[in-house]
Every structure is written in C-alpha cells, then in structure tokens.
Amino acid sequence: MPTDLTGSIMQQERFLPKTEHALTAAEDIDIEASDSVLRRLLRSQEGAVAAVERALGAIEQAALAAADTLGGGDGRLVYVGAGTSGRIGVQDGAELSPTFGWPAHRLVLLIAGGMTALTEAVENAEDDSAAAMAAIAQHAIGPADVVIGLAASGGTPYTLAALAAAAARGACTIAVSNAAGGAILSACRHPVLIETGAEVIAGSTRLAAGTAQKITLNLFSTLLMIRLGHVYRGLMVDMLPRNEKLRGRAVRMLQSLSRAEPAAIIAALDATSWQIKEALLVLHGVSATEAKARLARHGGHLRPALAELGA
Secondary structure (H helix, E strand, O other): OOOOHHHHHHHHHOOOOHHHHHHHHHHHOOOOHHHHHHHHHHHHHHHHHEEEEEEEEHHHHHHHHHHHHHOOOOOOOEEOOHOOOOOOOOHHHHHHHHOOOOOHHHHEEEEEEHHHHHHOOOOOOHHOOHHHHHHHHHHOOOOOOEEEEOOOOOHHHHHHHHHHHHHOOEEEEEEOOOOOOHHHHHHOOEEEEEOOOOEOOOOOOOOOOHHEEEEHHHHHHHHHHHHHOEEEOEEEEOOOOOHHHHHHHHHHHHHHHHOOHHHHHHHHHHHOOOOOHHHHHHHOOHEEEHHHHHHOOOOHHHHHHHHOOOO
C-alpha cells in the first residue's frame, strides 16, 4: 500500500465520525433471526426520530432564516449533497413544485457527480471540491439565495466546498450533519446537528442517518413553505393541478373553503388558469385580475387577502 494512502487512512481512523463506527451490539446480525434483525433496524429508526426531535430548535431557526431570505424576492433554494444525502436533498427539492407551487427557476439541485449520481455511484465525486465551487459560481449564488448542505459525516468535501463558496458569496447557508464536530456545521450560518450515532450496519448511513435527514428536510421545507404562504388552513393551496386526480382535489379543496357549487368552482379555476388561491378570491366576488393583484399585495398570503374582503 502506498505510504501516502496509508497515512491518509490512519488520519481518517483518528477522526472517524460516529456515523462510521461499528456497533458492537450488532456484530452477530448476519446470524440473528430475521424478526430480531427487523426489530433492531426498527429501533435504529426510532433513534433517528429522537435525534430530529432534539434538533427541532435548530430546524426552526434555519427554516425561519430561509423564509426571511426568500420571502418577497426571487431568491433560490439550493440543495447540496453527495451520495445518499444528495439523493435525499434532490427528492425534497423536486417535490416542492408540485406540492407547493414553488417555481422551478427558484430551485437548484446540486449532487456530487451530477444527476447520474441519483441512480448509480459516481466514483470520487464526493471528493471533488472544485466541482462544487464551480457549480456555486455557475449558478451565481448570492445573498438572495438559501443553500442547504447535507452530509452524514459532516465532512464531505463536495458539500463543505459548496457551503463555503456560497457563504463567501453572501448566501444564507444551512448545514445538516449526523455527526457532532462535522466541518460543515462550522462552515454555515445555521447548523443543524441530528446526531444518530453508529449504524446497525457500520457506515451504512442510508439507514438511521438517512431517515433523520429525510425527516429533517420534511420539517424544514414544510415549515418554510407554510411561512411563505403556500399553505392555508392545512391545505396545499399552491399545488399544481396537472392531472385529473389533482384537478379533482383542487375542486374539493375549494368546496371545503367556499361551499360553492362545483360548476362555479370550475369556472373560477378556469378564469384563473387553475390557481387555487386566486380562484377562491374570485369565488368571493372579485375578478381574476383583482384576485392576482390582491395576492401580490400580500406576498402571496391568502389569509390577509381574504380578510380584505371580510372573508
């Protein structure tokens, strides 16, 4: 083995994050009964939920900072990660448009190795700091943008470099790590530690660490979308009704909010190009043009726009 590689491996061993440690209690998992294996795995998932609960305060601060940055402007939400963390970030980001109507031009998804890495391993991509910095520059990330980086170990070079480059350009930066002391936690403005410890299968951070990251992003992005006005009375009033199922959901949503007849609801939706919030205002007696203007005056928030109408 080359001397430089030996030294590198020994260096890694000295600073190995807990996510990479072997769990002594699981040493015989390969010969355990299957029901015992499943129960052990389930307990690790329960531990992931507990880790997120301990981080709720940090998640709240990160989401509110993101809302302050993105509200009232045209800034972008940027997800950055490698491997499992990158895939989880891409999934969360990709679901914001159909669910909350988040504009595609306000979303940037960066995964080490590019979109090919969604379905296959791209060797050495997670170590490519230069590619991360180039991506941040290519997208002209700046003070109007929010960049959230995810890394189970907290030290993935690609994610660390992207956060550092984004911070240098004035972006609001958030880091999610499953290991205390992870470098990305000190390279951002809003650190979120979800410490899940050693995995049942050593180093397989698609397990508890991945679950904790997915839950964290679910909480973060949903609170962010609520604060940005994309939810009203527990309903996804900015969803995009692009198929029959979702068009039916839009009609039912407006029935529950207005008590109007289906024919009137469909007419209001047609008049507003199937924009649910605008259609609800139309059902309260304003024109489609005025509905759009009223929402714009209130930053897209439906509740104060309705209050103007005494609704």
